[in-house]
Amino acid sequence: MKLISCYSGCFIVQITTELRLLIIRLLCTGVSSIFSTLLQKSDFGTEKYMKKNRSLNRLVWLVLMFPAIAMASDGSESLVYKMSTLVFQLSVILFAARFGGILFKKMKFPSVLGELIAGIILGPSLLGSIPIPFLFENGLFPQVEGALIPVQPELYAISTIGSIVLLFLVGLETDLKLLVQFSVAGVVVGIGGVVFSFIIGAFTTSWWLNLPFSDPQVLLMGVISTATSVGITIRVLSERKKVGSPEGMTILAGAVVDDILGIILLSVVLGVATLSRKAGQQSSQLFEVGMLIFRAVGVWLGFTTVGLLLSHKIGSFLKIFKNIGTISALALGLALLLSGIFERAGLAMIIGAYVMGLTLSRTDLANVIGNALHPVHEFFVPVFFVVMGMLVNIKEVISPSVLTFGLIFTVSAVAAKIIGCGIPTFGLKFNFLGAFRIGVGMVPRGEVALIVAGIGLSSGFLDQQLFGAAILMTLITTIVAPLILNVILTDKKGSLKELEKGELVETNYDMASPYMVELLSERIVQSFMSEGYYVNTIEDEFKIYHFRREKTAITLFVEQKKLRFENNSTDTIFVKYIVYENLVRLNDMINEIKDLVKPDELKQELSEGEISTDFDVKKVLSKDCISIDLKSNTKNEVIKELIYILHKNGKISDPDAALQAVMERENSLSTGLQNGIALPHGKTDSVEKLVVSVGIHRKGIEFQSLDGRSARIFICAVSPKKITGPHIRFIAHVGALLNTQEKVNDLLKSSTKEEVYRFFTDRIKKTV
Numbered sequence: 001m002k003l004i005s006c007y008s009g010c011f012i013v014q015i016t017t018e019l020r021l022l023i024i025r026l027l028c029t030g031v032s033s034i035f036s037t038l039l040q041k042s043d044f045g046t047e048k049y050m051k052k053n054r055s056l057n058r059l060v061w062l063v064l065m066f067p068a069i070a071m072a073s074d075g076s077e078s079l080v081y082k083m084s085t086l087v088f089q090l091s092v093i094l095f096a097a098r099f100g101g102i103l104f105k106k107m108k109f110p111s112v113l114g115e116l117i118a119g120i121i122l123g124p125s126l127l128g129s130i131p132i133p134f135l136f137e138n139g140l141f142p143q144v145e146g147a148l149i150p151v152q153p154e155l156y157a158i159s160t161i162g163s164i165v166l167l168f169l170v171g172l173e174t175d176l177k178l179l180v181q182f183s184v185a186g187v188v189v190g191i192g193g194v195v196f197s198f199i200i201g202a203f204t205t206s207w208w209l210n211l212p213f214s215d216p217q218v219l220l221m222g223v224i225s226t227a228t229s230v231g232i233t234i235r236v237l238s239e240r241k242k243v244g245s246p247e248g249m250t251i252l253a254g255a256v257v258d259d260i261l262g263i264i265l266l267s268v269v270l271g272v273a274t275l276s277r278k279a280g281q282q283s284s285q286l287f288e289v290g291m292l293i294f295r296a297v298g299v300w301l302g303f304t305t306v307g308l309l310l311s312h313k314i315g316s317f318l319k320i321f322k323n324i325g326t327i328s329a330l331a332l333g334l335a336l337l338l339s340g341i342f343e344r345a346g347l348a349m350i351i352g353a354y355v356m357g358l359t360l361s362r363t364d365l366a367n368v369i370g371n372a373l374h375p376v377h378e379f380f381v382p383v384f385f386v387v388m389g390m391l392v393n394i395k396e397v398i399s400p401s402v403l404t405f406g407l408i409f410t411v412s413a414v415a416a417k418i419i420g421c422g423i424p425t426f427g428l429k430f431n432f433l434g435a436f437r438i439g440v441g442m443v444p445r446g447e448v449a450l451i452v453a454g455i456g457l458s459s460g461f462l463d464q465q466l467f468g469a470a471i472l473m474t475l476i477t478t479i480v481a482p483l484i485l486n487v488i489l490t491d492k493k494g495s496l497k498e499l500e501k502g503e504l505v506e507t508n509y510d511m512a513s514p515y516m517v518e519l520l521s522e523r524i525v526q527s528f529m530s531e532g533y534y535v536n537t538i539e540d541e542f543k544i545y546h547f548r549r550e551k552t553a554i555t556l557f558v559e560q561k562k563l564r565f566e567n568n569s570t571d572t573i574f575v576k577y578i579v580y581e582n583l584v585r586l587n588d589m590i591n592e593i594k595d596l597v598k599p600d601e602l603k604q605e606l607s608e609g610e611i612s613t614d615f616d617v618k619k620v621l622s623k624d625c626i627s628i629d630l631k632s633n634t635k636n637e638v639i640k641e642l643i644y645i646l647h648k649n650g651k652i653s654d655p656d657a658a659l660q661a662v663m664e665r666e667n668s669l670s671t672g673l674q675n676g677i678a679l680p681h682g683k684t685d686s687v688e689k690l691v692v693s694v695g696i697h698r699k700g701i702e703f704q705s706l707d708g709r710s711a712r713i714f715i716c717a718v719s720p721k722k723i724t725g726p727h728i729r730f731i732a733h734v735g736a737l738l739n740t741q742e743k744v745n746d747l748l749k750s751s752t753k754e755e756v757y758r759f760f761t762d763r764i765k766k767t768v
Contacts, residue, residue: 086154089140090383096122097382110229112446113478115382116471119389124150126394141390149458151390156458160349161336162384163451165377167350168335170447171357172370174256185250188424190257193442194226196420197413198265201225204412205466208405216273217466220456223269224470225413228258229446229478233485246495247434251441254421258442263354266452267300267347273461299345300355303338307359315363328372331360350451364548368535388450388471391457397468405465406472413473414480417443434494443481445474505572509563509579513664514721521545521558523582528554531578615726615733617692617760620717624649625693626753630714635703638695639663639680642716645693651718654686658718672705675744679731681717690719690727694756696748713738713747734760 100114122128128141136142143150202222206213213219233251307314314334318327335356342352360366396402422439430438453470456462462470511517525545529535533547533554543558554571557564565575625645632638639662647655661682665671672678693716700710715734719727737760738744750756 082152082154085136085140086152086158088136089152089155090158092122092140093119093383093386094379097386100386101382109482110446110478112385113475115385116389116450116475119386120392120394121389122386123390123392123394125392128390148460149391150393151387155387158380159384159387159454162380162382162387163350163454164335164339164353165332165373165380166384166447167451168332168353168357169370169373169377170259171354171359172361172366174259174358174361185425185428186253186257188428189250189254189421189438189442190261192424193228193254193258193417193421194261194265197226197416198222200412200416201409204409208408214272216269216461217456217463219269219273220452220461221409221466221470223262223266224445224449224452224456224473225409225416226258226262226265227445227447227449227452228255228262228417228442229444229448233441233444233481246430247437247441250425250428250430250438254438254442259354259448262448263351264297264300267351268297270348270455271295273459295345299342299347300351303342303352304355304358307355308362311359311362314359315365318365324368324372327365328369331356331365331369332373332376348455350455364533364552367546367548385450388454391454392468392471393464396464397472399465402465402468403472406469407476409469410473410476413445414443414477428495430495431493433488433492437485437488437494440481440484440488443484444478446478449474505567505569507565507567507572507575511561511563513668514560517558517561517563520579520582520586521556521563523586524556524563524578527578527582615729617730617733620690620726620730621692621694621757621760622649623753623757625651625691626756627693627695628750628753628756630695630697632697633701635666635701636663638678638697638701638703638714639666639716642680642693642695642714643718645695646691646716646718651691651693652686654684657686658682658684660684662716662718670704672703672711673735674705674707674709675738675741676700676705676709676712677735677738677744678703678705678711678714679717679734680714681719681727681731683719683721683727685721687718687720690717690730692717692730694760696750696756713744 096118097115100118101111102114104114104117105111120126122141124139124141124143127139129139129143131137131139141151141155144152149156199222201224202213202218205211205221206215206218209215209217211218318330321327321330335353338352338356339349340352342355343349360369397406418436418439420439421442422435425435425438449470453462453467453474456470457464457467509520511520521543525535528545528547531549533549533552535545535547545556545558547554547556552568552571554565554567554575557566563579567575627641627645630638630641632641640659643652643655643659643662646652646658652658661684662680663682665682666680671680695714695716697712697714700712703711705711717727717730738747747756747759750759
């Protein structure tokens, strides 16, 4: 058996080494491909550059090697050296987290999985400990020998702040009103999920390790099993328009209870584990264990109760500082303060952060603070998840015993949520399908599970094998649950009785154009702010504004051609007055503008100016999108033909939407200039970047041009709505390029697409 074990260990080490080499090769190949692509798409790929590339390559190598040479001169472990190493580590972590998150989002998985796997790859057990000559002799993320955690304390400290920020924001987003509204469903589902998950998770660990149920390792694995990452489920429900369904609302309410019970359970287990380490598990310590549990729960409930009672006073205190940035910074400071107090009281720091978030969630500052701390979240939280991945010892995880236990633990964790959260819902008028949906919706583990696992590893209660099994369970449940949920979310009803959704009233205002929607929504937001409301903005498929003031909450959805309000019935009159007053003001402004603006004079000025030499037309125009013989006979037909050219060449995904956008702009005021030029343009979501088509009509078409002449040259520009780009800059450039009859005649002489293309792309060089 020892011989077999020895061979197995050698085989695993060999696999790990080969895996490292494979990853390095893939990374090198990927970087090489990226640089090759960039060179081909830029001026660096030209023959002119290739003649000079030797000198440039030498310069690049010199720049890259200079820091290495400088650092090689001092390998001492001074404070400055440690800090410079930390800076390098954070830089690599942030890029790895972002790339991993984007990759997994493209695959329709949560970005947290990409960040976690990026950490596993960069960790000491894979790439992290590979020596980098002249820079890091032991690797960028070397194994810290003799420590409970395999990464440097400085890096782990920053990741700990990330966990505090994360739980503080989770507390801020906790909807206590929802908990009260669906208290019965939430309590039943939440308690069922936590109790079953804890018992089954702990029992599975106890059985596998042959340890008593009261062992700290067993208890912590049970706590890890209770966690629920409802955000992953909500994303699926949102895509299927099921958030407002009875199952969706029950999952939301259950998740709130699940979080609260999970935090209490973590407090108790950490207290028991700490006592067990100090005094053993003798029966004589039963009273002390009971007192410790009482103290842990008492501290948690005491601070939570005081926080909720004083929440509005705390909010009023923060408002004294007026500046949103200062308010948010001080709120985070309070979260850090309470985290430290809870840690000194024998509880986890994340519990204190959650309590402070829960306290402020009752104030009208909650959304504002969450929005202001978003950049802080974007820095610290990805670092936390990557570092959690680094703590995974890949040699331990890929061992047969850990893989086997990890799969068993995962199956038990999935079954526990489905049974514990699903079965109790039969008493809430749900059928089997509805109960199954709720159970599956509560299956994904995520942030809290990783945090508890990290606490267990750093405190010495969990070893690398159990930590690896917990990570494996988190990964699998987060991937599998959304896939199952997508299949079972059909139109079939899952409940025998619809849940009441409160007294929310929806008010819609249809608009003539997206420009009107944008203009009016901006003024409405300003009006709410002037009325003392705090505003939180969410960028989704469309903009969403949350307005809060004391106990009043109003939501504004800014859609394509519509403004939609959701609010309590008592606030409807106020909302209507806000909209009415702003419409009146806009109407007055429009009348004033009509008296001041003379469109013909403005268009005349647009045709006068020098050519912009900093715009590269090659980036937006291709030869395939040029027609030297348009066949249309009317203005509308010409625009449609130009849009069709773009669609035929794969530049536009939805030609009808693009045509509508261009026609809306054209109907507002003709884009026909003078000398036979027309520049129809518009913005739409059917393109990812600015695209252009050019057409020449030999006879000319009536286009309501500035000088009354027929238009013969048409440049159609379509750009995306949400992405900033050179839309107006391109139009201004082309307008200046064709601002004289002589230049127009030069273009009309073109007999091929190549000649037209050269006219636009070579014109700058001729004028410089």
